[in-house]
Amino acid sequence: MTDRTRPPSVARKIMAILDAFALGGVRLNLSEICRRAGLPLATGHRLVGELVAGGFLERVPDGTYRIGTRLWRIGSQAPAVTGLRELALPHMEDVYEVTHDNVQLAVLREGRALVVERLRGTRSVPVVTQVGSTLPLHATGVGQVLLAYAPPELLESVLAAGLARHTPRTVTDPGELRDVLARVRRNGYAVTRDDMTVGASSVAVPVRDADGEVVAALSLVARSRSADVRRLLPPLMTAARALSRDVALHWRVEPAVPGPPVSGGAPPAPPAASGA
Structure with a gap:
C-alpha cells in the first residue's frame, strides 16, 4: 500500500482539523471544519469533541468552534x-x-x-x-x-x-x-x-x-x-x-524555510479579517 492509498492516521486527521483554522476562519462550525479537513462528518464530530475535551479547541455558545487556550499556550x-x-x-x-x-x-x-x-x-x-x-x-x-x-x-x-x-x-x-x-x-x-x-x-x-x-x-x-x-x-x-x-x-532564531502556499479547496479568508 502506497502513501497515496494508505488511509490517513488519526494524527493526520487531527492535524487536518487544526489546520482548518489556519485557512482564515476564526470560528468554524462542524461542517466547515470537516469540509476543510476533508473528513466525514461523523469522524470530525468525534475528533473535534475529543479536542474540545482536551482544551485544544473551544465550543462557542452559538455552536461554532475556535482555537482553545491550551493549543494557544503551546503555540x-x-x-x-x-x-x-x-x-x-x-x-x-x-x-x-x-x-x-x-x-x-x-x-x-x-x-x-x-x-x-x-x-x-x-x-x-x-x-x-x-x-x-x-x-x-x-x-x-x-x-x-x-x-x-x-x-x-x-x-x-x-x-x-x-x-x-x-x-x-x-x-x-x-x-x-x-x-x-x-x-x-x-x-x-x-x-x-x-x-x-x-x-x-x-x-x-x-x-x-x-x-x-x-x-x-x-x-x-x-x-x-x-x-x-x-x-x-x-x-x-x-x-x-x-x-x-x-x-x-x-534575535538569533533562524527564519523557517518558506513552504508552499495553503492549497486546494479551502475558501479564502473571510472578508471581515482586515488586511495587515
Missing part, C-alpha cells in the same frame, strides 16, 4: 512568537500612540503571513485578525512586503496556486502582482487599499535581521478614507528601523 512558545513579539511590542506601542490605528506584526510561514502580534486601535477600523491567524500574501500589506523579499520560487508557487479575489480591488493578475512587488522593493514599503476588506487600507514595511534579510513585516491598518501614507509611513518606518536594530542584536 505561543514558538520562537517566532516569543522572541520577536517581546522585541516588537514597545515599538508597536510607540506607533499606536502616534497613530491610534491598528498595528500588526507578521512573519512568513507556509506561504502565508502569520500574525504574531497586533495592537487594536479603539477608534480605528474594526479588525478580527488575531495573533496566530494567517493572511494571504498577495492581498495584504504585510503579505506583499514578505513576498517582495522572499525567494523567487515562493512567488511562483503563489501564482501557481491562484490569486484569490477577496474584494473588487484585490490584485489577481500575475503581471500586476509582479509590478506591485517590484514597487514594494523600490519604495521600501507596501500600500494596500480595500484589497482584503472594503473600507480598510494598510501600509507595511520590512523588518530586517543582522544580515539585512527581511524576517518580518510591520503594518498599520486604517480606514481607507483616512489612510494617508504621509501620516502613517514616518512613525512606521521609525519603529521598523528601531525593531530591526533590536532584532540584529538580540
Whole structure:
C-alpha cells in the first residue's frame, strides 16, 4: 500500500482539523471544519469533541468552534512568537500612540503571513485578525512586503496556486502582482487599499535581521478614507528601523524555510479579517 492509498492516521486527521483554522476562519462550525479537513462528518464530530475535551479547541455558545487556550499556550512558545513579539511590542506601542490605528506584526510561514502580534486601535477600523491567524500574501500589506523579499520560487508557487479575489480591488493578475512587488522593493514599503476588506487600507514595511534579510513585516491598518501614507509611513518606518536594530542584536532564531502556499479547496479568508 502506497502513501497515496494508505488511509490517513488519526494524527493526520487531527492535524487536518487544526489546520482548518489556519485557512482564515476564526470560528468554524462542524461542517466547515470537516469540509476543510476533508473528513466525514461523523469522524470530525468525534475528533473535534475529543479536542474540545482536551482544551485544544473551544465550543462557542452559538455552536461554532475556535482555537482553545491550551493549543494557544503551546503555540505561543514558538520562537517566532516569543522572541520577536517581546522585541516588537514597545515599538508597536510607540506607533499606536502616534497613530491610534491598528498595528500588526507578521512573519512568513507556509506561504502565508502569520500574525504574531497586533495592537487594536479603539477608534480605528474594526479588525478580527488575531495573533496566530494567517493572511494571504498577495492581498495584504504585510503579505506583499514578505513576498517582495522572499525567494523567487515562493512567488511562483503563489501564482501557481491562484490569486484569490477577496474584494473588487484585490490584485489577481500575475503581471500586476509582479509590478506591485517590484514597487514594494523600490519604495521600501507596501500600500494596500480595500484589497482584503472594503473600507480598510494598510501600509507595511520590512523588518530586517543582522544580515539585512527581511524576517518580518510591520503594518498599520486604517480606514481607507483616512489612510494617508504621509501620516502613517514616518512613525512606521521609525519603529521598523528601531525593531530591526533590536532584532540584529538580540534575535538569533533562524527564519523557517518558506513552504508552499495553503492549497486546494479551502475558501479564502473571510472578508471581515482586515488586511495587515
